Amino acid sequence: MIDFDKFELDNGLKVIVHKDTSTPIVAVNILYDVGARDEDPAKTGFAHLFEHLMFGGSVNIPKYDVPLEKAGGENNAFTNNDITNYYLTIPKQNLELAFWLESDRMLDLAFSDRSLEVQRNVVIEEFKQSYLNQPYGDVWLLLKPLAYKVHPYQWSTIGKEISHIENARMQDVKDFYNKYYNPGNAIMTIAGDIKMKDIEMLANKWFAPVNSSKTPARNLPMEPIQKEERKLEVKRNVPFDAIYKAYHMCARTDKDYYATDLLSDILSNGNSSRLFNRLIKEKRLFSELHAYISGDIDNGLFIIDGKLVKGKKMEEAENAINKEIEIITKQTVENDELQKVKNKIESSLEFSEMNVLDKAMNLSYSELLGDAGLINHEKLKYQAVTEKQLLRSAQEVFRQDNCSTLYYYAI
Template sequence: MIEFDSFTLSNGLRVIVHRDKNTPVTAMNIIYKVGSRDENVRRTGFAHLFEHLMFGGTKNIPKYDIPLEKAGGENNAFTNSDFTNYYLTVPKNNLEVGFWLESDRMNNLAFSEKSLDIQRNVVIEEYKQNYLNQPFGDAFLLIKPLAYKKHPYRWNTIGKDISHIERASMQHVKSFYEKYYNPDNAILSVTGDVDTSEIEKLAKKWFGPIKPGRKFERSYPVEPVQTEKRIKSVRRNVPQNAIYMAWPMPVRNDIRYYHCDLISDILSNGNSSRLFRELVKNNNVFSEVNAFITGDIDNGLFIVAARLLDNTSMEEGVTRINNEISKLTTGYVADYDLEKVKNKIESNLVFSKISVLSKAMNLGYYELLGDANKWNIESDIYRSISKSDLLNTSLELFNCDHQNILFYNKVRKNN
């Protein structure tokens, strides 16, 4: 049980505080409720590019990192489809430096053409390093637009294309900042050896004077229900064939999301999981296989990804995966299977509460989902799930007409 206090400043900033008296380190996490799903279809990758610009300094503090490093701190950030997350850790007696830095870049970011120019290049190198110059690195760039036709999840956070990043202009940067980077669109969480009254004082002092933004509605095109199986095939310079399958799944706040999570664990969490045992160990079909959920707040994807051994054809690969899935849709789940995946979840939740930073990030994330206390009841939610829940959700999830398949073919070599 993670105990915490929460309050909201008059400008709308939501604040969560958790005390951990065992650590000399404090963590600060800020979530801005903006992700790649909020992007213009012609300017994808923008939320993430913007995250880079948040380190470009303000009118008061020319370089974000320098004072934090001087205070013994460290920081980073990430962007996903749903939100942008900034975090830092700092020795507990220097926590105010974190408040100063984070409030100032929420209040008054400097916009420099040079910073935009450089960060466009840095992000393009990131794009190459993680997606284009890696074997199988572009698989998700391909599977998402196959599975989504309307919803902005159809592009990846890094962006649809490098040209979109090249095209980002200062005007877009400014209006994006104005719309989304406001106290009423953010969640601040602080963990460490701190008390709530101290944090409240600091929050009022540094964030209190910042004006709220203009109200806006965050709404997205609804993805139409898929009516037939979709298949895409590509050829790349990789040493193995691979198959990626994706099915649309329920939203994060739906109980069936938890069912899907357990189903993916039964299929592929741990060395005893079904896909690994059946298809990697007992029958030499794949060299690797994984099932996982994308974890999005709107309707995400349930994914199975496999790398095929040389003597396995694409057809056989698909049949083998479908066989394992049909075990789930015919209710083949033993008490042992269910108890096992619940125990795994329980352990992982405990492990996620070890570090002060992980606690700050999780409290912020669950608050974004509606209530930070959801983190405390996750284990109970998973515990309450029955075999028939899994059967019913499997039947809905693995509907043949909802299937998306990407065949990732290796180039045939002549030598």
């Protein structure tokens, strides 16, 4: 159970406060409601490139990191399809410094051409390091456009291609900032040994003066229901064949989300899971095999991926996956098995409340989904899932014509 208070400034900034007296460290998390899904299809990779630029100096502070490090703090950020999330931890006596830093870069950035040029290079090296210079590194660049034809989830956070990053111009960057980096488009959570009235004072002092301009309402195209199976074969210089199957699934706030998540646990969470037991250990078709959900806010993907054991045939491996899919869509899950995955969820939720940074991130994210308090209902929502719901969700997701398969062959 995570207790919290919440208030909103006149400029629209939402502030969530969680008190935890067990630590000398305070976590500050600022979530901006902008991700790769908000990008122009001709200028992808922008949300993420922009995240890098947020460290290039703001209107009154030439280098974000220097004062923070001087105060014993540490920070980082990540971008995904849906959000850009900035976080820091700092010894509690220096908390005001975090307000100074974060409000200044919400106020205005000091863009320099030099900073843009360097961060373009850094991101291009990141693109190479994570997607091009790794065996199987380009999988997401192939699988996402296969599964999504209309919705912007079709491109990866890093961008469709390096040229989009190379072509980023100063005006594009400024437009992006003005459009999305507004107080009304942000959720700030502070967690630690703090007092509500101090946070109210600090938030009013540093953030209230930041002018709000309106971020336009999001109006993304819905991905149409997939009506025929899609397949893509590639050959690459990798040691082993691999297969990736992506099924469309519901949105994060859909009532079926919890059942669908539990399905992925039944299939592959832990060494007692079905895929691990039957396809890795009994049949020895795969050296590794995973089932998981993307967890996106809009309609996401349920993914099954695996690397084949040397000498095994793709067809045999895929048939074996399909057989497990068939079982889970036809037979009700036994009570014990359902209880097992529920116990696992209970445990992982409990472990996720161990430190202030995790709690701060989770609170911001829950607020984005509609209400920070959702975080305290997750366990019950998982507990409430029935065998019937599991079966229905399985039937909903695992239709053959809802599936995109990438066959990744070793040369």
